[in-house]
Amino acid sequence: MSNLSVRELPVLQPEETVAPCCPPLTERPLSAEEAERTAVMFKALGDPVRLRLFSLIASHEGGEACVCDISDVGVSQPTVSHHLKKLREAGLLTSERxxxxxxxxxxxxxxAAMSALLDLRH
Amino acid sequence: MSNLSVRELPVLQPEETVAPCCPPLTERPLSAEEAERTAVMFKALGDPVRLRLFSLIASHEGGEACVCDISDVGVSQPTVSHHLKKLREAGLLTSERxxxxxxxxxxxxxxAAMSALLDLRH
DNA sequence: CGTCAATATTGACATCCGTCGAGGCAGGCG
DNA sequence: CGCCTGCCTCGACGGATGTCAATATTGACG
Structure with missing residues (x-):
């Protein structure tokens, strides 16, 4: 954990963790393990500050933004950093120095996988 | 709060609270108030047990289920009731006796509004 | 090398949240 | 009426989480 350069921040491979997770929630009940993994993604967006940070990045030019562009959300700089880490660990964001x-x-x-999960057209 | 019949459980009107909330997150940054309201919905799905309950209901015949149909998720009955209440208060479920x-x-x-929020096609 | 700017980490603290057992209420049935 | 079943509410407890100040790290620039 300490010998990794920040240039490539260590994130679990999105493909392996969350991306093609599950069929729409209407198709079949989630297993306990599926629910555990999927809940991490929804929980990441379940905080007002993180939701604002995410929308600031998503609506920013090119779908990316540096921290300095989005730090004005009413909390301290360490707190912004903390929330961005959560979003990254959930697989919703990637980062690059x-x-x-x-x-x-x-x-x-x-x-897109999260959105598909909520697609209720049976 | 005590003079209400359980037959019509009191839920804030979905139209007024969450339904037509916001454009896709890519379109513009969420305001603090929008983020506050929207986060409630994502937070409701941000728990493994609630996610399983929701998928059990969504995938059940007719898109509805009674509590007895979905109580086998590994927690006590009061806890199931607590989670269903959270989902209902978030506007994601309705209930009827x-x-x-x-x-x-x-x-x-x-x-559908949540799903649209995550639609990244600019 | 020293300094500065941008970001991350650490540690502490208060609050929130998921969980359970106990008990309450409503409706069906004898 | 009395009992049972299904579900909800209450209160308590422990662990998770959001927040900040202080500090560390990284890279640019003299």
Whole structure:
């Protein structure tokens, strides 16, 4: 954990964790394990500050933004950093360092999978 | 709060609270108030037990189920009741008493609004 | 090398939240 | 009426979570 460069922040492979998780929730009940993994994604968006940060990034030019672009959400800088980490760990964001700045962008496949999960057309 | 029959459980009107909330998260940043209201919905699905209960109801015949149909998720009956209440308060479920049983069904408009929120096609 | 700016981490604290057992209420049935 | 079944509410407890100040880290620039 300590010998990893920040240039490639360590995130579990999105494909393996959350992306093609489950069929729409109408198709069949989720297993306990599926529910456990899926809940992490919804929980990540279940906080007002994180939801604002996510929408700030998603609506930003190119679907990415550096932390300095989105830090004005009414909480301290460490708290912003904490929330961005949560969103990244949930697989919803990826990050990349460029010079002094760290850029976050949305992980489209993961977000699309969440959206598909809520597709109620049987 | 005490003079209300259980037959019509008191839920805030979905139309007023969450249903037509916001455009896709890519369109513009959420305001603090929008984020506050929207986070309630995502938080409701951000728990494994609630996610299983929701999928059990959504995948059940007719998109509805009575509590006795879905109580086998590994927690006590009061806890099931607590989670169903959370989902109902978030606007994701509605409930109705029929004889001895209480039936829960998904609120399609609200769930569709959540799905649309995550639609990343700009 | 020293400094500065941007971001992350640590540690502490208060609050929130999931869980359970106990008990309450409503409706069906004898 | 009295009892049983299905579900909800209450109160308590422990663990998770959001927040901040302080500090660390990283990279750019003299």
């Amino acid at each position: 460029r010079a002094t700045w760290v850029y976050y962008k949305v992980a489209p496949e993961v977000v | 029929r004889a001895t049983w209480v039936y829960y069904k998904v609120a399609p408009e609200v769930v």
